[in-house]
Amino acid sequence: MGSAAATTAATTAAVAPTPVDDLATQTSTLAVQEEATKEDVAPHRSHDPTNNMKRSDPFQFGSRFLEQDDDVFEFNAWDHVETDDAYKEYSEQQFALQRQSxxxxxxxxxxxxxxxxxxxxxxxxxxxxxxxxxxxxxxxxxxxxxxxxxxxxxxxxxxxxxxxxxxxxxxxxxxxxxxxxxxxxxxxxxxxxxxxxxxxxxxxxxxxxxxxxxxxxxxxxxxxxxxxxxxxxxxxxxxxxxxxxxxxxxxxxxxxxxxxxxxxxxxxxxxxxxxxxxxxxxxxxxxxxxxxxxxxxxxxxxxxxxxxxxxxxxxxxxxxxxxxxxxxxxxxxxxxxxxxxxxxxxxxxxxxxxxxxVDRRMLVNRALKLKMYxxxxxxxxxxx
Ligand SMILES: C[S@@+](CC[C@H](N)C(=O)[O-])C[C@H]1O[C@@H](n2cnc3c(N)ncnc32)[C@H](O)[C@@H]1O
Missing domain, CATH: 3.40.50.150 (Vaccinia Virus protein VP39)
Known part of the structure; x- marks a missing residue:
């Protein structure tokens, strides 16, 4: 497993499995979106307030775009993100292990x-x-x-x-x-x-x-x-x-x-x-x-x-x-x-x-520099 995959593995292991944690996480995503509005606004698109709509209530899905120049760890969540190769590799390894047991x-x-x-x-x-x-x-x-x-x-x-x-x-x-x-x-x-x-x-x-x-x-x-x-x-x-x-x-x-x-x-x-x-x-x-x-x-x-x-x-x-x-x-x-x-x-x-x-989102733990899809x-x- 590559180091990025290991990071992802650490990520997945770190989150305690609760019955419908996915729903809870979804909610917390919204919370972190709001938190991100306090960040400075940089010139490129993903930081453009007209794109981010972080303060709308209810929140608008799919409004935060990650682009080439963005620092992934600058915000807590990004929308419409493709999974990276390390995550894909890690996922396939996990699926193989799951099938075995x-x-x-x-x-x-x-x-x-x-x-x-x-x-x-x-x-x-x-x-x-x-x-x-x-x-x-x-x-x-x-x-x-x-x-x-x-x-x-x-x-x-x-x-x-x-x-x-x-x-x-x-x-x-x-x-x-x-x-x-x-x-x-x-x-x-x-x-x-x-x-x-x-x-x-x-x-x-x-x-x-x-x-x-x-x-x-x-x-x-x-x-x-x-x-x-x-x-x-x-x-x-x-x-x-x-x-x-x-x-x-x-x-x-x-x-x-x-x-x-x-x-x-x-x-x-x-x-x-x-x-x-x-x-x-x-x-x-x-x-x-x-x-x-x-x-x-x-x-x-x-x-x-x-x-x-x-x-x-x-x-x-x-x-x-x-x-x-x-x-x-x-x-x-x-x-x-x-x-x-x-x-x-x-x-x-x-x-x-x-x-x-498909609504793909990347959640980021900025302190630990971890990505979760x-x-x-x-x-x-x-x-x-
Ligand atoms: C993950 S929960 C979602 C609950 C709700 N839709 C929400 O989003 O808050 C899934 C719900 O589907 C219900 N459910 C599962 N199988 C069902 C079935 N065959 N017929 C009706 N309800 C079902 C469960 O009891 C549970 O309340």
Whole structure:
């Protein structure tokens, strides 16, 4: 390993693995952006205040560009950064090590057979404040601004995997539309309890329900083609590849034609993926966190395929049993195969990919001169 790679390794080892640290880090990125406004402004582009927008609230993603003459360690965070070769090399080494020590069959069954149980535990152990409120959503997804306008008329938003309500409540707080209703669904009973106990919970404007996005039913109280906007923030990554197709079909069913999905999730090569240690690898790009919750890291093309044409896992294509039903030792094939393969016969176009972008950020520890790469994928999909 080269010295830069060693530095990256030191970086990844130094950050304590917490269940959804990626979310926490994302929040702290915003905090450090604000801190950076106190820096002197240098003449080149990345220091140009018109580019940086560090004081906007909510913060604007993707506004800090690293250019050739910049000192990487001058600010705490840079946007749209490509990973350097040392990090790529280090990542590949880590992935190889992870593959060598996968989760045991016994544990695969334990974690896959009842994923909601592990999220219930998560919400039992963490407060509603664990996830920071996602104020930036309305800025990133214009449709959320439109449906919350005073005269927008009757509109329904479905949030899938709503967790503690950190997306739903900020939308509600900005809402001026008396005819807006948010359905906040999660398959964790505990998460739904947290939302229902929130001080701003009012069944006239927000309804929280238990719903498994990968089940064969639609969310309580919602019929076919009834929803205007679906919001999915860091939930698709919690599904196993064998659940993607059903979830996409459910979203397709529940949305009105022309309805929009606002999507954000983890991208392949994110720091949190790279630093997974032994015994966390379930299958390619899919891991089990220390608290028993699962997380997948997506490629952009893979997501485009899944949403546009109902791409499905290869094991499903081979008619494997869903892993939730597999006993230890079954379903080995899924580990040997690439998760996302479109099945042409079923791939009637579902969604138009209106937008899909990779949000790469480099976080910098200026004191230790360390670089850490984060990677998220954000998109908008429209029901045909
Ligand atoms: C990383 S958290 C994100 C929570 C929330 N979207 C946010 O950004 O604050 C993932 C959420 O997805 C939920 N989840 C996982 N699998 C699900 C499924 N099959 N159906 C519905 N919700 C699910 C979990 O319970 C958890 O609340």
């Amino acid at each position: 996968p989760v045991s069959d016994f544990d695969k069954y334990r974690f896959n057979s009842d994923p909601a149980k592990w999220w219930n535990l998560f919400y039992k152990n963490n407060t509603a404040n664990f996830f920071k409120n996602r104020k930036w959503l309305q800025q990133e997804f214009a449709i959320l601004g439109e449906v919350t306008k005073e005269d927008a008329g009757p509109k329904i938003i479905l949030e899938v995997g709503a967790g503690a309500g950190n997306t739903a409540f900020p939308i509600l707080a900005n809402n001026k539309n008396p005819k807006l209703k948010i359905h906040a669904c999660d398959f964790s009973k505990k998460a739904v309890e947290v939302i229902r106990n929130h001080e701003a919970y009012n069944p006239e404007s927000i309804q929280a329900d238990v719903w498994d996005a990968a089940s064969e039913e639609l969310p309580p109280g919602l019929g076919e083609s009834s929803v205007d906007v679906v919001v999915m923030v860091f939930i698709f990554s919690a599904l196993s590849p064998r659940q993607w197709k059903q979830a996409v079909l459910n979203i397709h069913r529940v949305l009105k034609p022309g309805g929009e999905v606002c999507f954000r999730d983890y991208g392949r090569g994110d720091l949190t993926q790279v630093r997974f240690k032994k015994g966390r690898y379930l299958e390619e790009n899919f891991y089990i966190r220390g608290d028993g919750t699962r997380v997948y890291f997506f490629e952009k093309d893979e997501l485009a395929q899944i949403w546009s044409s109902g791409g499905v896992s290869s094991s499903e294509a081979m008619n494997d049993k869903p892993e939730e039903e597999q006993k230890p030792g079954e379903g080995e094939a899924s580990e040997q195969t690439t998760p996302s393969t479109a099945v042409e016969s079923e791939s009637a176009a579902l969604f138009d990919i209106e937008e899909l972008g 984060r990677c998220w994928i954000q998109g908008r999909f429209r029901k045909k």
